Amino acid sequence: MKKTGLTLIVFTLMNFVVSMTSLVFNGILDKVAMSLNITVANTGLLNTMYSYGAALGVPIILIVFRKIERTKMLKSTLFITILSTVALIYSQGFGQLLIARLVMGVTVNSYWVLAISTVMSLSDKDKQGRTMAFLIMGASLSLVIGVPLTRALTSYFDWRVVFWILNIIMIISLVYFMIFLPNGKDEATELNLRNEMKYFRDGNTRVVIIYTFIMFFGYIAFYTYVTPYILELFPSFESSMSLVLVALGVASFVGNWLGGRACDRMGYSKSLTIGAVAQLTISIMLIVFQPYKWLSLISIILLIMSSWFTGVQTNTGIAQVTENKSSFMISINSSAFQLGSAIGSSLAAIAIPISGMRSIVYITMISYVLITVLQIVSNRKYS
Numbered sequence: 515m516k517k518t519g520l521t522l523i524v525f526t527l528m529n530f531v532v533s534m535t536s537l538v539f540n541g542i543l544d545k546v547a548m549s550l551n552i553t554v555a556n557t558g559l560l561n562t563m564y565s566y567g568a569a570l571g572v573p574i575i576l577i578v579f580r581k582i583e584r585t586k587m588l589k590s591t592l593f594i595t596i597l598s599t600v601a602l603i604y605s606q607g608f609g610q611l612l613i614a615r616l617v618m619g620v621t622v623n624s625y626w627v628l629a630i631s632t633v634m635s636l637s638d639k640d641k642q643g644r645t646m647a648f649l650i651m652g653a654s655l656s657l658v659i660g661v662p663l664t665r666a667l668t669s670y671f672d673w674r675v676v677f678w679i680l681n682i683i684m685i686i687s688l689v690y691f692m693i694f695l696p697n698g699k700d701e702a703t704e705l706n707l708r709n710e711m712k713y714f715r716d717g718n719t720r721v722v723i724i725y726t727f728i729m730f731f732g733y734i735a736f737y738t739y740v741t742p743y744i745l746e747l748f749p750s751f752e753s754s755m756s757l758v759l760v761a762l763g764v765a766s767f768v769g770n771w772l773g774g775r776a777c778d779r780m781g782y783s784k785s786l787t788i789g790a791v792a793q794l795t796i797s798i799m800l801i802v803f804q805p806y807k808w809l810s811l812i813s814i815i816l817l818i819m820s821s822w823f824t825g826v827q828t829n830t831g832i833a834q835v836t837e838n839k840s841s842f843m844i845s846i847n848s849s850a851f852q853l854g855s856a857i858g859s860s861l862a863a864i865a866i867p868i869s870g871m872r873s874i875v876y877i878t879m880i881s882y883v884l885i886t887v888l889q890i891v892s893n894r895k896y897s
Contacts, residue, residue: 521694522648525633528592528687529652531680532626534660535599535618536564538676541661541741541759545668550608555863558738562863563612565734565856567619569849575624576845584628585695591625592688599681603674623852627845632695634833643782646830647774654770654822658763662756713843718783718835721892725786725885726828727850729793732881733821735858736874739866740814746871748807758811765815769822776823782831787889789824794882796820800875817878 539546539560547557579587598621602614633649664676713719736743744751744758751758776785796817803809832847858881862874 521690522633522645524687524690525629526649526652527683528629529626529649530656530660531652531683531687532622533653533656534664534676534680535595535622536561537656537661538664538673538680540738541665541755542668542673543739544742544745545665546673549673550611552608554739554742555866556608558859558863560611560615561734561738562856562859563615564619565852565859567616567852568623569619569851569853569856571620572623572627572845572849572852573842575620576627576842584631585691588625588628588632589688589691589695591621591628592684592691595621595625596681596684596688599677599684603677603681619852623848624845627848630829630833630844641778643777643826643830644774646777646833647770647826650770650774650822650826650829651767654763654767656763657766657818658760660763662759662763665759666756713836716835717892717896719832719843721888721896722782722786722828722831722835723847723850725790725888726832726847727854728881728884728888729790729821729824729828729854730851731854731858731861732797732878733793733817733858734855735862735877735881737818737821738859739862739871739874743871743874744811744814747804747810750807751811761811761815762818765819766822769819770826772819773823773826777827777830782827782834783893785827786824786831787893789820789827790882790886790889792820793817793824794879794886797875797879797882801879804872804875 539557543554543557546560547554550557575591582590595618598614598617602611602618605611605614630646630649633645664673667676740762741755741759745755773785773789776788796813799813800810800817803813828847828851832844836843858877861877865873865877
C-alpha cells in the first residue's frame with residue numbers, strides 16, 4: 515500500500531461522506547418534511563431505512579461475496595454507492611427515496627466495514643485507538659461542518675444539492691483508491707463461517723456487540739430528532755440553529771479525540787464503563803433540565819460528547835478482541851450499531867405522535883441504564 519499517510523487522510527475524508535450520508539437529514543428534517551409534504555416523524559424513516567439496510571445487508575454482502583479480495587470489494591461497494599446516490603437524487607416520490615436509502619445503507623456500510631479493516635492493518639497496535647479516532651474524525655467533521663452547512667445551504671438550494679457534493683467527493687476518492695490502493699493478494703474477504711463462530715464464543719466479543727446495539731438504539735432515538743426537539747422546547751433557537759449544530763459537531767469532535775486517547779491509555783473496556791456512566795448521568799440531566807434553555811443545550815452537548823467518546827471504544831474494541839482478523843465480526847458490530855439505530859429511531863417515530871417530542875429522552879435514558887448494568891456485570895465476569 516502506497517502513501518500510507520495520504521491514504522489515511524482519504525479514508526478519513528470518506529468517513530466524512532459515510533457519516534453525512536447517514537446524518538445529513540438530521541439537521542434538515544423539518545425542511546425535508548416541508549418539501550415532501552409529509553410529517554417530521556415520517557421523514558425520520560429516511561434514516562430508519564438506511565439503518566435497516568446497513569444492519570441486515572452488510573453481513574449478507576460479506577458472505578455472498580466472500581471470495582472477492584478485500585480491496586477490490588472496497589472499491590466495488592464505493593462505486594455502487596455512487597450509483598445509488600444518483601438514484602436517490604433523481605427519485606420521484608417518497609417510496610423511491612426510501613428504497614434508495616435502503617440500498618445506500620447496504621453499500622455505504624459495506625464499504626465502511628472494509629475500510630476499518632484496511633485502516634487498522636496500517637496502524638501499530640499501541641496506537642490503534644488514536645488511529646481509529648483519526649478515522650472517525652471525518653464523522654466528527656460532518657457534524658462540525660457538514661450538517662450545519664447543509665442546513666444553511668438548504669435555505670438557498672434544494673437539499674439534493676448536498677448529495678451531488680457528496681458524490682463528487684466519492685468519485686475523487688474512488689479514483690485515488692484505484693491508483694494508490696492496489697489489490698492485495700493477502701487481503702481477502704474470504705471467510706470461514708465455522709471459524710468465525712469462535713469469536714462469538716468469546717464473551718468479550720459478545721459484550722462489545724450487545725453494548726453497541728443497546729447504546730446506539732438510545733442515542734439515535736434522540737439524535738435523529740435533535741433539531742425538532744430543540745426547536746419544540748425553545749423556538750427562539752430557530753434563527754441560530756446552524757450555530758447550535760456547529761456546537762454539537764464540536765462536541766462530537768472533542769469526544770472522539772478524548773476517546774481515542776483514553777482507549778490507548780486505559781483500554782477500551784474501562785473506557786466503555788466510563789462512557790456508560792457518563793451517558794446515563796447526562797441523560798438524567800436532560801430530563802431534569804428540560805424547562806431550562808441553556809442547561810438543556812449544555813446537557814445535549816455533553817450527551818453527544820460522551821457518546822462519541824464511547825463510540826470510539828466500540829469500534830476499536832471489536833477490532834482488538836478479534837485481533838483485526840475478522841471483517842465479518844466488524845460487520846456484525848456495524849450491524850448492531852445500525853440495527854440499534856433503526857430500532858431506536860423507529861421507537862422515537864412511534865413515541866412522538868403518542869407522547870410528544872419530549873418523550874424521546876426516556877428511550878435514551880433506558881438504553882444507558884442497560885449498558886451501565888451490562889458493563890458492570892461483564893467487568894466482573896470477564897476481567
